[in-house]
Amino acid sequence: MRHYFITGTSSGIGKAYAEYILENEADSVVTGISRREGMSHLRFNHIALDLGNRESLLNFQFKVNQNATEVVLVNNAGYIGDIKRIGNASDLEILKLVDINISAVLVLTNKFIQQVNSSLNRIVLNIGSGAANYPIDAWTPYCSSKAAIEHFTACVANEQQVTNGSLIIKNISPGVVNTEMQAEIRKSNHTDFSRHEHFVNLHENGELKLECTFKDGLKYGKTVKYYENGKLQVEIRRVEGRHVSHFYLTVFLQSI
Numbered sequence: 001m002r003h004y005f006i007t008g009t010s011s012g013i014g015k016a017y018a019e020y021i022l023e024n025e026a027d028s029v030v031t032g033i034s035r036r037e038g039m040s041h042l043r044f045n046h047i048a049l050d051l052g053n054r055e056s057l058l059n060f061q062f063k064v065n066q067n068a069t070e071v072v073l074v075n076n077a078g079y080i081g082d083i084k085r086i087g088n089a090s091d092l093e094i095l096k097l098v099d100i101n102i103s104a105v106l107v108l109t110n111k112f113i114q115q116v117n118s119s120l121n122r123i124v125l126n127i128g129s130g131a132a133n134y135p136i137d138a139w140t141p142y143c144s145s146k147a148a149i150e151h152f153t154a155c156v157a158n159e160q161q162v163t164n165g166s167l168i169i170k171n172i173s174p175g176v177v178n179t180e181m182q183a184e185i186r187k188s189n190h191t192d193f194s195r196h197e198h199f200v201n202l203h204e205n206g207e208l209k210l211e212c213t214f215k216d217g218l219k220y221g222k223t224v225k226y227y228e229n230g231k232l233q234v235e236i237r238r239v240e241g242r243h244v245s246h247f248y249l250t251v252f253l254q255s256i
């Protein structure tokens with residue numbers, strides 16, 4: 001059975017992913033990590049943790065279900081921060097974003113490799129963003145953090161290759177999805193953010209994309225199947241469902 005540790009399960013993509021797993025994988029258990037609880041299920045347990053609080057983060061330990069044969073860490077929690085250009089942004093907001101979007105991902109991945117037995121299948125999925133690959137006005141700390149995680153993913157994958165490690169680590173970009181983060185983006189000020197109207201229009205015209213794209217390269221599309229070592233299938237697809245945004249996005253892993 002699989003044990004998932006997913007950060008940011010109280011809303012948006014993390015919540016939708018956790019719900020999808022619990023509905024579709026009868027044996028899997030999910031540990032959600034966020035400040036708010038946001039969901040409940042017999043096979044779901046919540047750890048209340050502020051990923052921006054260093055002491056709490058350092059005290060976190062992966063307690064893996066003893067029946068697990070595969071353990072998945074999904075570094076999904078993310079923060080858009082202050083939507084203001086560098087020079088106008090708050091120093092404290094920059095530090096908060098770096099703690100949540102970068103430090104927490106590196107520390108959790110480090111702990112995951114230390115604490116989860118290497119005889120189990122171990123998978124780390126980092127939820128990235130297209131913002132890693134091109135500048136977006138007034139999102140500089142966010143863009144920088146996503147670029148950092150993309151490179152971190154490549155560096156850890158390289159370490160695994162060099163050491164013949166079996167850990168699989170991937171960076172996945174979901175595309176623009178209708179979540180609380182998008183609502184935060186629309187709340188920004190158009191004088192601070194030249195693309196404010198674009199994001200408002202995406203929402204008003206029902207154009208927020210619902211599909212994921214695979215940032216690891218290879219393929220883009222509404223439904224993506226990707227096979228690795230003949231073993232891992234990652235499928236990312238669009239689903240209309242009961243989620244508050246009227247749609248939810250699913251990302252799931254399945255052994256083949």
Ligand SMILES: NC(=O)c1ccc[n+]([C@@H]2O[C@H](COP(=O)([O-])OP(=O)(O)OC[C@H]3O[C@@H](n4cnc5c(N)ncnc54)[C@H](OP(=O)(O)O)[C@@H]3O)[C@@H](O)[C@H]2O)c1
Nearest residue numbers: 008010011012013034035036051077078176177179180181
């Ligand atoms: N939505 C998009 O268009 C889009 C596009 C590209 C990439 N992404 C990425 O997708 C991921 C999920 O975003 P989303 O759109 O689903 O956002 P969301 O609805 O705002 O959800 C963010 C999640 O992160 C958690 N989180 C934030 N700060 C935290 C903290 N200090 N400690 C613990 N948990 C924290 C929140 O939980 P609590 O508030 O309960 O702590 C919440 O569950 C992010 O990494 C984001 O960068 C989103």
